[in-house]
Amino acid sequence: MTIPHDGGSRSGPRAPRLDPADRAQLAESPVSLRRIGTLFAPYRWQIAAVVALIVASSTISLANPFLIRAVIDHAIPEQDVPLLIWAVAGMLAITLAASVLGVAQTWISTTVGQRIMHGLRTRVFAHLQRQSLGFFTRTRGGEIQSRLTNDIGGMQTVVTSTATSIAANATTVVGTAIAMAVLSWRLSLLTLLVLPPAIWLTRRVALTRREITARRQRVLADLQTQIEESLSISGVQLGKTLGAGPAMAARFADTSERLTDLEVRAQLSGRWRMATMNIVFAAIPALLYLAAGLPATSGGMTIGTLVAFTGLQAALFRPLMSLLDVGVSVTSSLALFSRIFEYLDLPVDIDDPRHPVPMPRARVRGDLTFEAVGFRYEGADRNALDDITIDVPAGSSLALVGETGSGKTTLASLVARLHDPTAGVVRIDGVDLRDVTLTQLSELVGVVSQETYLLHTTIRENLRRARPDATDTEIEDAARAAQVHDLIAALPDGYDTVVGARGHRFSGGEKQRIAIARTLLRDPRILVLDEATSALDNETEAAVQRALDVVSAGRTTIAVAHRLSTIRDADQIVVLDHGRVAERGTHEELRALGSRYAALLARAGTGRDTGAPAEEGAVTERGAADVAPRVQARRRAPGREEAGDRVAVEV
Structure with missing residues (x-):
């Protein structure tokens, strides 16, 4: 995902930083945009409907400032009640229409996104099930789970939120800029001068918080891993038998302490970001009011125009900030698709034949x-x-x-x-x-x-x-x-x-x-x-x-x-x-041969684990001292050789 490097921020403006892992993933496994497009192709009409709803919602919302100007400049001063009623009704109708369009857009985009994710998730799961044991031997289980859950979960956000957010923000920025120019070209020029430093300041705080958040997520992942490893049945059993409980607790406490520190820093960073945003949101309207009040810059501006323009300018800031992060979002999204396609492209070593032979x-x-x-x-x-x-x-x-x-x-x-x-x-x-x-x-x-x-x-x-x-x-x-x-x-x-x-x-x-x-x-x-x-x-x-x-x-x-006891009666x-095959035959034939099998039997009798069949060696340690004399006595007694062979079962 898109997370910055560790470490404090440096002075000077900078673009949102890409995760080196995303760059490396795309360098190793490039993603074709055409291939991504095939995922969306079955839903082309739904996607077109979403784009249409976004454009309609953003366009309708731009009418609000003009209605506000009409109310302030004409309806209220001139006591024009019909105009006031129509303007207020128009405001309510615009809000209602935008809300309904927003709900419809969210429903369609979420449905499309979920269907795409469902298809990918099931395809990856089914494809991984077809992989040979060799794949699972050389691949960590956590890596497989991460791709099925975290990566596809991240893609879900891309499909259902990021894409629609980019479309909505782009439409809002373009429409708002046009509306601002129509209302007042002078204030629009002032806004162009004020916005860059305001954006730079807020992004500085946002990047600092992003760094802290990324470090916090890594520490939180460490904490979750320790919980999973230490508090599972196997982990608890291992800790008790190795006496590692105090060391595990100390390690957990150290990780928790680091997480606590990062949580505090994240909260403070969040407060600084909020304070910066508040300063920006207060400073820009103040400068606009100043420009509107000075004779040299007012240009006969009405109060209604100023209020409408201020509302538009406030609505411009957030979507503009989001669009500046498009490069990071696109790169991280492509990296997620690359990781998923990498698994889907794994060759299947053991697969069904093209022309199977039926064997009921x-x-x-x-x-x-x-x-x-x-x-x-x-x-x-x-x-x-x-x-x-x-x-x-x-x-x-x-x-x-x-x-x-x-x-x-x-x-x-x-x-x-x-x-x-x-x-x-x-x-x-x-x-x-x-x-x-x-x-x-x-x-x-x-x-x-x-x-x-x-x-x-x-x-x-x-x-x-x-x-x-x-x-x-x-x-x-x-x-x-x-x-x-x-x-x-x-x-x-x-x-x-x-x-x-x-x-x-x-x-x-x-x-x-x-x-x-x-x-x-x-x-x-x-x-x-x-x-x-x-x-x-x-x-x-x-x-x-x-x-x-x-x-x-x-x-x-x-x-x-x-x-x-498990093989002596085997047919071969x-x-x-x-x-390689060293010997073959029945138990009696191989023992009489006196070669490798007989040597394995003799070695098993000493209690050493050879991976071979065991006679006395199969006896538990607790009873070994009691059984050994009985085994020797049975071997010396006529007709008791076979019973001695079965001592592993009889004891």
Whole structure:
């Protein structure tokens, strides 16, 4: 927006200063006026009506001073009652007409502005939803929110107020200047001599206040950011665990102190501005009265002409000041359009195909194939995945294991088209995923990740996000399958319980099972489990795993796993190493092979976190001392090897 630099004002007149950020934005992303015009093109007749109403209102209002002159110079001195009545009635009629025209102009311009803003807002929102995860990874969430709210909100002011204000002010200045010249050319010349220093003085005060206001807005933004960061659930939790509460309070107090000082300075500056305006408004009429009273400059001027001229001159000052700021307003407006168009012009990396292949869920078996798949993140110096070829028959399960950073999550994300492979192809029932619409793909592929995101609304509405048309019975059936119905039913408000910010009212396992129920409502043919239980304790993991076993039945399942209990029964296990397939086979085959998978199992047994399946390493720290001897005893006992593998669930 148009805000000046920090710092005090310097002596000497100056034009309104442009925000350097606006200049930089326009230099980086120039805006075509033709493109802006296309936004207004559908409303050309409404805009023409607004301009006509502005011109009519301003023109009608200029008749008032002439009626005043007639009343003072003729109607009252000559006791001309009919003229007095007509003049007064004319004044009232002009005021009424101008008011009605003003209301109509405001209604039309606001409606047009709101429709344009609505169209832009929804276009930007929809376009951003189509962006890949990479965009949101490299872009701050606050930046996205700012463009959707602050920038479009600023444009709303431009469209509904600034444009009409420029038209109204220009019409008023031109019409008033003509009327003043008609009334008295001598006083008009005097006004031309007096106005420049008066404008300079008021603008000096206005610029000083603008600087203070800009600094106050920045400090206020800092204050709001501190409130958001420190008093959110996560912020309070972080402050308590780090003992940072006193430091946060001190920082907040310092920012509040700066804001207090700027508020006082802004108020004083405002009073100085008001005092300056009062001086100007008093000085100019006084000089006009002086000129009208001196024989050398009066030119036989009547009292009515003087009063009418003074009224016109007072009406000239404010619109003239506004027109002087047009350059700043236009530049800031163009910068706002540039920022919005910049987002609208972002390329969509993952989009619907031009000629999609229909894949109704009822006819999809769920065969999944990775064919020579490769993937590299933007800016990375090596591939995250390289030449991955895997066949996952319909209804079977695939487990992905490996060191942290081996590419497990990246490979799983390709199934839901969170990314597209940079080489090779991923197919469902022989169809390239890039030939399927994103809507149909979301019906075929369900994802349960480690980080469960719940909206700050009721459990029922959180579940309905998966299927807005789901009945209450279907919601409860999904919750039963996810092993969470009894928990929800026991709550005072049941399914109408508000989950709280990011679901903080529930434990990790409870949130995870709600997320599973949400996924189950969509009844996907393929299920992707991305470390869905890695952050849970053993007892909670066992409950969530039971829910996952129910959900996975009969579906093609891809599991990115940390724990042995989630993968040991998988139809095939693939060990990834630096984005390549290092080993593949069943649990027993890979363990018997005695290579990477066996090494990961052994390392997990030491309790080190490798991102691989854990046996004893999955045990909580509290029970590790008790479990270790039992695990060793089970391993030594004949026929107990399998039970030892399941210790993570049994403990």
